Amino acid sequence: MKKYKIADLVFGLDLKDELLHPSMADFLYDKNAPVTFTVTTDTDAMTHADAIEFIKEHEKNRLILSNYMMVMKAEWGYRFYYQEEPRILCCDVDTTANHAVIHLSTEPVTPVSRCHGCAASPSLSFTDYIFYILRDIFFTFAPWHNMIPVHSSTIIYNSRAYVFSARSGTGKTTHTNLWIEHFNVDILDGDVTMLSLEDDGIFAYGMPWCGTSMKYQNKKVPLGGIVFLSQAKENTVTELSAFDGALSLMARSFAPTWTKELSSRNCFLSEQVAANTLCLHLACLPNREAALLVKEYIDRRLSGV
Numbered sequence: 001m002k003k004y005k006i007a008d009l010v011f012g013l014d015l016k017d018e019l020l021h022p023s024m025a026d027f028l029y030d031k032n033a034p035v036t037f038t039v040t041t042d043t044d045a046m047t048h049a050d051a052i053e054f055i056k057e058h059e060k061n062r063l064i065l066s067n068y069m070m071v072m073k074a075e076w077g078y079r080f081y082y083q084e085e086p087r088i089l090c091c092d093v094d095t096t097a098n099h100a101v102i103h104l105s106t107e108p109v110t111p112v113s114r115c116h117g118c119a120a121s122p123s124l125s126f127t128d129y130i131f132y133i134l135r136d137i138f139f140t141f142a143p144w145h146n147m148i149p150v151h152s153s154t155i156i157y158n159s160r161a162y163v164f165s166a167r168s169g170t171g172k173t174t175h176t177n178l179w180i181e182h183f184n185v186d187i188l189d190g191d192v193t194m195l196s197l198e199d200d201g202i203f204a205y206g207m208p209w210c211g212t213s214m215k216y217q218n219k220k221v222p223l224g225g226i227v228f229l230s231q232a233k234e235n236t237v238t239e240l241s242a243f244d245g246a247l248s249l250m251a252r253s254f255a256p257t258w259t260k261e262l263s264s265r266n267c268f269l270s271e272q273v274a275a276n277t278l279c280l281h282l283a284c285l286p287n288r289e290a291a292l293l294v295k296e297y298i299d300r301r302l303s304g305v
Contacts, residue, residue, distance in 0.1 A: 001038070005029035005204035006138065007194040009079045009145060010222065013134075014040040015102075021131035022238070025209035026218050036097035037141050039134065046103045046284060051089040054079065063258035068133040069136070070253040071258055078258070085129045088218035091259050093140055102130065105234050127203045135209045140255055143265045146197040148273065149254040150226075153213070154204055157295075158302065160224030161204035170229050171286050173213060190215035193282040194255060195223060197272055227294055232283035235290045237297050245279030 001012040012035045013020070019041070027177035036254050037173040054072070055062075061073040070081040076096035082088050089103040124132075133227045152165040154175040164172045179185045189206040190213025194201045210216040228240070228248045238247065249270040257263040278301060 003029040003033070004206055005032075005033075005141070006218075007147060007149075007196060009036045009138070010034065011036055011138070012038040014038070015130070016041075019127060019130045021127055021208065023131070023210070023216070024134075036145070037100070037137075039100045039102065039137060041104055045101075046216050048089065048105060048107055051081070051103070052264060054090075055081070062115075068083075070214050073259070078140065080133070082129065083135070084124075085126070087126065088129060088133070088189065091133050091137065095140070098141070102133055106191070109200070120121070132209070133166075138263045140256055142194065143255050143262065143269060146269065148195045148266070148269050149207075149251070150193050150195055150249065151191070151252050151254055152193045153190050153227075153282045154193040154206070155184070155185045156188050156219075156221055157224065157298070159184045159222070161188050161193070162222040162224050162298070163204060163226045164229060165248075166229035167252075170231060171284075172229055173283070174286045175229060175282075175291060177282075177296075178288055179287075182288050182291060183295060186217070187213075188217055188219060188221055189217045191274060195219055195271065195273055202273055202277055223277055225280060225298065226273075227280045227282050230281070230283050232285065235282070235284045235287075235293050237283075237293050238281045239297075240272070240274075240279040240281055242275040242279075243278075244281075245274030248279065249274055 001014040003010055004024060006027050010029055045300055058072050061069040063073055067083055069083060070200050072079040078093045080091040087105050089105050091100060091102045093100045142149060150163060150165055152163045153172045154161050154163045154255050163177055166172045188204060191211030191212050192208055192209050194205040194208055204223045206217040206219050206220050208216060250266055253266055255266040259268050282294055
């Protein structure tokens with residue numbers, strides 16, 4: 001079993017090397033540290049019929065259903081079903097044992113045997129599916145370690161992380177690219193940043209699940225601030241209250257909220273982050289002036305003006 005360290009959480013993966021996405025190699029960990037949770041695969045314990053039967057018997061325990069996945073509640077944790085990949089029967093996340101098992105199928109795939117009847121996405125390889133299952137497992141455990149995954153593009157400026165978050169298509173990548181072009185900053189992560197509440201402050205971590213940006217660093221950086229973006233006809237920046245910052249952060253978090261307990265956890269962590277960091281709203285155009293406006297605001301705050 002190989003160890004990987006992501007956002008200071010160490011997890012053991014008992015997966016064949018050909019199932020691991022290349023990005024995982026940058027997070028390989030060879031030190032003697034306790035494992036936070038483990039992930040294994042299994043091809044013998046379950047069939048398509050078993051997977052379908054569980055759905056029928058536990059229909060009342062269904063938590064979410066989307067084009068991407070279905071989540072079922074069990075006494076030991078959660079069962080994930082993936083809508084587009086019939087070779088993956090399901091993933092059992094045992095929260096009582098800090099362990100997850102990805103159940104793989106060796107059966108021929110037929111329309112009758114498949115749980116959902118969706119075709120596998122031509123844009124994703126089998127390795128990609130495994131990669132994103134690992135992300136879902138990681139995000140399930142992270143909130144109980146005081147961590148929030150945030151949909152964002154994050155830069156490192158003056159040795160601090162500044163998280164730019166918005167809905168997909170709003171322009172967060174365009175905005176951070178302006179910082180790179182004009183202010184010579186580094187990218188910490190291009191799509192998902194993990195925020196961690198720790199004894200000595202709040203930190204941002206780059207992660208391998210960086211979307212199509214393919215930009216990430218395996219790095220821990222003190223959090224400087226969070227900027228929530230929206231499109232506008234002119235550039236304006238406003239500092240948010242802790243309450244509004246928390247609401248904005250919850251809306252952009254990838255932390256699971258399938259149950260009241262998980263929702264409460266996400267709310268608590270978002271409140272703690274927003275109360276202890278600079279939160280801004282930037283209404284902007286995709287131009288250098290927008291990036292300069294935020295930079296000048298941050299510089300004034302750092303100088304105490």
